[in-house]
Amino acid sequence: MATLHLQLKAQPEVPLEADCLSPSALAGKTLKEIAAQPLLYGNGRAQLGDFFSLSGSLADGHLHLEGDLSRVKYIGAGMEGGLLTIDGTVGMHLGSGMAGGEIRVQGQVGDWLGAEMKGGLIWVEGKVGHLAGAGYRGEKMGMTGGTIIIKGSAGDEVGARMRRGLIVVTGDCGDFPGVEMRAGTIMVWGKGAARPGANMRRGTLVLAHRQELLPTFVYNCTYRPVFLHLIWRHLQELGLAVPEHLRQAFYERYLGDINEVGKGEILLCQSLS
């Protein structure tokens, strides 16, 4: 498979904004043109070739990045297709506004992963920062489509104001998961933190571990939701193994947040209570 390899050769001293780093943004360009792609470097400008060594080809739509990219922001932002793989730590806003394709990361990712994402798949083998899948400050909606798989822990406000899509955190997550959620599904398989689903209107928050809920959530019943099996199957098709105890468990259903529309739900898995 023809892959375009980009290796970070010089560590930026201040944040580097590189929204050109996606297969769809670089498609059809020569290596020379790719090296000349503009970047924002602090309050100045730079070119991609200033920081990355390039080799290979993007003929098959596969872009591979390597290095400590913790100061490189907006990688894969607005991506529309293709495959972006990354070995190493990645900075903020990875895949923000992404509409299609796949991003796969072996390493940690900063805040705002997949913020306002519209479609596609982001798969992170490592922990991520705050506000994964969230909406930017002042925006009404967070992610409106696509899937984010985090095989590790996540920070605060996962899926804040999320409107559609699926986020799975296999590890622990920080405070306020699903805050002001409009719709969609968030699953936290590790331990959760304070105030899940605060001010959520609709949508589903599946929590594998028992935790204290806000008093604005009302207990409904304990049952085995059939629709979860559709999601389990979808995840397995994506390549994520779903623990058997989650598949077989009964779930306590709480409806809320009654401060808002009150049609959101938190499903608490009973088996790990």
Next chain:
Amino acid sequence: MQIEGVKIKDTFAEAFSLYGTRLIITAINRKWVMEAARSVTGFATSIIGCGCEAGIEMELAGEDTPDGRPGVAVLIFSVSPEELEKQLVARLGQAIMTCPTTACYNGLPTEKRLEVGAKIRFFGDGWQASKLVGETRYWRIPVMDGEFVVEEGFGYCKGVGGGNFLILAESQEAGLEAATCAVEAMGQVPGVILPFPGGVVRSGSKVGSRYKFLTASTNTPYCPTLAGRVASELPPNVNCVLEIVIDGLNLEAVEEATRVGIRAACRPGVVEITAGNYGGKLGKYHIHLHKVMG
């Protein structure tokens, strides 16, 4: 042509275009999924009298269903997409949603869809919720045992209705035995259903009647009790005729079911296998028995 001593008449079955869809019904166990499947396919033997023709296509193991529970594939046919949608909404709402633990999914991934879950959802009285999984939207409707999950849209295609063959037997016992064997064998063919009770029809019909208010009436040329009194199509030693009607998602499936069924029906006590047609003037599809069995 003869198979196992049974004459295969050189004639053809005349079949028609219908619109068909496939439902995947699941439930907590086989008992309840079969209850739902039997209920939704009940009173659906003939489009003329029932509005649609329906039947169980096959049982499905958990690994072959969307939610991992035991399932059944059901095919339903009607004269137009509009009528098919009307039948689906009515039948899903009354026969599947009402049945404990069930869920219902689209089993035909075509581009055009009938709005089924999208209409049934209103039963939720504002508490229905949708869930988009991948590219597929499902509706969750609160019901008294939990939730009824139904897919928003169901695919459909142009299919074939009214494929058939008739088993002419020496006795009722021999005819029934042959028909039973044929139905069992045809049950292994995907993409087809046999909409009549147990897959078998005894009251085959002809077009028209002496009564103005009836559009069809008993198939007098094939009624043994009228042989000698009307223009009969029956050889002298035939005392029972049973018909098997076949609907399928495509002509190939109907032809395959015809072939498998006729072969299984060629048993001792069966005199002849023939087929029903209208002289080739009404139906789009002509399934020639000799060609199919050749």
